[in-house]
Structure formats: C-alpha cells, structure tokens
Amino acid sequence: MKNTIIAPSILASDFANLESESNMLNRSEADWFHIDIMDGRFVPNISFGIPVTAAINKHAQKPLDVHLMIVEPEKYLEDFKNAGAETLTVHYEACTHLHRTIGQIKELGCKAGVALNPHTPVSVLEDVIQDIDLVCVMSVNPGFGGQKFIENTYDKIEKLASLIKKSNSNALIEIDGGVNLDNAPKLIKAGADVLVAGSFVFNSKNPEDTIKNLKSINNSLVS
Ligand SMILES: O=C(CO)[C@@H](O)[C@H](O)COP(=O)(O)O
Numbered sequence: 001m002k003n004t005i006i007a008p009s010i011l012a013s014d015f016a017n018l019e020s021e022s023n024m025l026n027r028s029e030a031d032w033f034h035i036d037i038m039d040g041r042f043v044p045n046i047s048f049g050i051p052v053t054a055a056i057n058k059h060a061q062k063p064l065d066v067h068l069m070i071v072e073p074e075k076y077l078e079d080f081k082n083a084g085a086e087t088l089t090v091h092y093e094a095c096t097h098l099h100r101t102i103g104q105i106k107e108l109g110c111k112a113g114v115a116l117n118p119h120t121p122v123s124v125l126e127d128v129i130q131d132i133d134l135v136c137v138m139s140v141n142p143g144f145g146g147q148k149f150i151e152n153t154y155d156k157i158e159k160l161a162s163l164i165k166k167s168n169s170n171a172l173i174e175i176d177g178g179v180n181l182d183n184a185p186k187l188i189k190a191g192a193d194v195l196v197a198g199s200f201v202f203n204s205k206n207p208e209d210t211i212k213n214l215k216s217i218n219n220s221l222v223s
C-alpha cells in the first residue's frame with residue numbers, strides 16, 4: 001500500500017509558539033515539517049528566513065521540507081542546509097540555471113526539489129526530471145496560505161506522473177496549496193506522494209486529529 005507523506009505547513013501555525021507547534025507535529029502522524037520561505041520579491045509576501053528555520057529545527061524531530069519562494073535561491077542553499085533542511089525546493093521560475101542549482105543542492109547532501117507555479121507546464125522539467133527528488137506542484141499561486149485549490153492540478157499530476165514513469169525518475173509528486181480532506185483522496189488517486197496542508201491543519205479544532213485523518217486516506221482508498 002502506498003504511504004502518502006503528510007507535510008503540515010508551519011506558515012499557518014502560531015509563530016509565537018513555534019516550540020509547542022513543533023512538539024504537536026512531533027507527536028502527530030505528520031511525516032515532514034513544510035517550511036515556506038517568502039522574500040517579498042519572488043512572491044508578494046514575506047514569511048521568515050534562516051534563523052527561524054534553525055529555531056524550528058531545534059525542536060523538530062522530523063525532516064524539514066524547505067520551500068524557497070525566493071529569487072536567486074542559489075545564494076542561500078548552504079545557509080538553509082545548515083539551518084536543518086533535508087529537502088531544498090527551488091522554483092523553476094526563479095532559476096536561470098536550474099540544472100546547476102539542482103547540482104548545488106545535491107552537493108550539499110540535500111534532496112533536490114523543484115516547484116512549478118500554476119501556469120508552468122510540467123514539460124519544462126523533461127531534461128532534469130531524472131536529477132530531482134521531488135516536484136512540488138503548486139495548487140495555488142505561491143505567496144499566501146488559505147487560498148482556494150486550483151482544479152486543473154489533477155490533470156497536471158497525471159501529466160507529471162507519466163513524465164516521471166517515462167523517464168525512470170524517482171521524483172516524488174508533492175501538492176502544495178488548498179489541500180483538505182475533500183480533495184486529498186482525488187489527489188492521491190491522481191498520483192500525489194506528498195500532501196502539504198497549512199490552514200486545513202492549523203485552523204482545525206484538533207490539528208493532530210486532522211493530520212491523522214489525512215494520513216489515513218490511503219487505507220480508505222484500498223477498500
Ligand atoms: O507554499 C505555500 C503557499 O505559497 C503553501 O505551503 C501554503 O503554506 C499552504 O497553505 P494552505 O493553502 O494549505 O493554507
């Protein structure tokens with residue numbers, strides 16, 4: 001049975017209580033911590049940066065999945081690796097020399113991810129798909145939590161899954177934005193391996209239970 005990875009996004013957590021939010025994720029069935037870095041240039045919002053990532057990493061007992069929504073990400077890869085990143089995801093749209101940047105991430109010993117904005121077709125990854133560990137399909141325009149899921153994402157996942165298969169790549173398909181219990185089963189059926197969920201988890205009454213419910217979707221799909 002496929003084991004979907006659940007990566008709650010810290011962006012929607014209580015920034016004044018990152019230690020207790022981290023401990024909640026440690027106790028929960030979450031697999032990764034999703035860390036959204038926004039620079040006010042690549043996206044029209046600023047979140048937090050390297051010191052806060054390092055502070056979260058002090059408490060996190062699970063891998064940090066760092067989503068860099070920043071221009072010139074190559075300048076900061078090493079800093080984020082030192083802050084605790086296991087996966088470093090850069091945006092296709094922010095990288096002039098994507099192949100080189102992927103190589104730099106691998107040289108640091110991190111997993112290399114590439115994120116695609118909603119308008120970017122999966123075909124742009126044809127020549128690098130074998131070199132990457134994860135493709136983050138943005139199911140909202142990056143920059144903010146709590147946005148509405150874009151329905152075209154299902155088609156995009158199917159196209160990406162077929163590119164990955166054709167290329168003998170091991171890249172995981174991650175979906176980021178507007179994920180909830182209504183769309184998650186369909187996303188998993190279409191081929192998603194990793195689900196990022198921010199507001200759906202942290203705005204719920206019981207985030208630990210919500211994570212458990214997302215994690216158990218696979219079981220219900222089997223029957
Ligand atoms: O990268 C981003 C947004 O740019 C995401 O990771 C959001 O943080 C997901 O939040 P929700 O849409 O689940 O509230």
Ligand SMILES: [Fe+2]
Nearest residue numbers: 036067176196
């Ligand atoms: Fe993200």
